[in-house]
Amino acid sequence: MTIPTDPETGEFKRAPNRFTARITADGADGWPAEAGRYRLVVSRACPWASRALIVRRLMGLEEALSVAIADPIQDERSWRFTLDPGGRDPVLGIEFLGEAYRAADPDYDGGISVPAIVDIPSGKLVTNDYPQITLDLDTQWGAHYRDGAPDLYPEALRDEIDEINRAVHRDVNAAVYEAGFATKQSAYDDAYRRLFARLDELSERLAGQRYLVGDTITEADIRLFTTLVRFDAVYHGHFKCNRNKLTEMPVLWAYARDLFQTPGFGDTVDFDHIKRHYYQVHEQVNPSRIVPGGPDLSGWAQPHGRADLGGRPFGDGTPPGPPPRHEVVPPQW
Template structure:
């Protein structure tokens, strides 16, 4: 399976299933506790967003979660972590089965995160950007007591503006560098990435969070790229002007979030490294997964408390991960 675009610039296929699960059910899928299953892989940064948001908002009891293994083939993600290789709720071996159940001729990417309608076994949506926003807005009735406002109405325009440039230059920017098929395309992506990281460093030097004084959707989206930077993007994707740990402001910001309940406790560095180094064989033909880097620095003091801010606003941190959802630490 090839990922590099031999003609030059990598372009992400963004043809996602736009169906939404809403409070009023206007797309035919109303919010209902226990009806849907969020399918993720801890390796994937796009899926990691939904894992974090679900946990911060306390939706575990109303939206179950199926976890795929860290690798996949051309046919899609598999439930190889589960007994018998089948998801215990959906009863399927591959996420592909849920997509084909709804769209028998489906010809687009079978991606995580995806939300599946349990009674029918059919995928509802894999629109990762909309999924987390809807968890904040449409599922509000089912949030835990003390859940933070990750997408507050008064800040939505600013959050959307920040998210747009971060997606183009950072979230997707690392892929544009890593999957470039020409020197020119790579160099362009590399320059855009680090110009944006410098912009983010300047923005975060005097404020604890990206928008306002609390954690928002914008922080979740940036974090899932930063947490993978040194482990994968710096070497595997050739984003090597500096490691994250050599960018003082962003390194402290990322550690602050990592040490915040709901962020670092969703991260499985083993899965992350296995996915990129084993799956992208056109970049790493041997499939060898590096032993490094040393990841112990994520738990060192960050000093960001001095900037003030209230991580959860008027709310409270989430409790510990539910049984069966905790990430094993090496």
């Protein structure tokens, strides 16, 4: 895997999302939210893709929007479907996600990323715009939500959620990569400083309230969770984000456990996929490709005490039921 960094500054530069069409209730972009029409392609290793898995579970979209789980180890040809019989996705009939990208644009030669939503009839990629994908799953698929689905993006709180999301993206979600992929000390130092300053600020915010915005789970919590759940397993050591482990930050550790133990969160997390992807794919960071044995994961099941802060995880809604049998993650510990 080639990591794009600026040769002068040593800063990691993430490429912008190339395919940004939206799937909406009214189909204004030409892509209406229709049950059975699309396939969500994810890797359980990827934090951006994990957001979409969580939202899909919470909103009860499993029957309306099928999912393809890619092998956590991609090669130069892109994310691959080697977990499926014959090495092909059984619905799309392709071996590599890159095939859907090129079906949408035969001249495309950029990166192949997840999450990606593919139009099943044409085999064409619709979108890889991960920030918008979850917002649209939150708001545009209403005809297909389960009974009791929560409101993850309440209209009255959207400005505050958006503000938190911008800060968390810049200084947490993206900063861990900017620290880990930096090739000059100054680039690393800047990302490291921003990361832990923001985590300290979030700790203060969450010391007195159960969730980031309001008294229910929102899109903001999902976006922070997918970085926190990977922190000790990969970011602390592999990406040199090592001022503290998550388990050494009491408020954030309890907050992350609270979410992990909430239906729809921990039941989408696969630590085996996470560790194998980061340590075996990022050869520039880990040339030996050795996957470490730790950390001990059993702490994720320990009591968190966060319910004492009040809050209603699903608002006026209800928890999702168990995941479909074919999507159950193997026991983690």
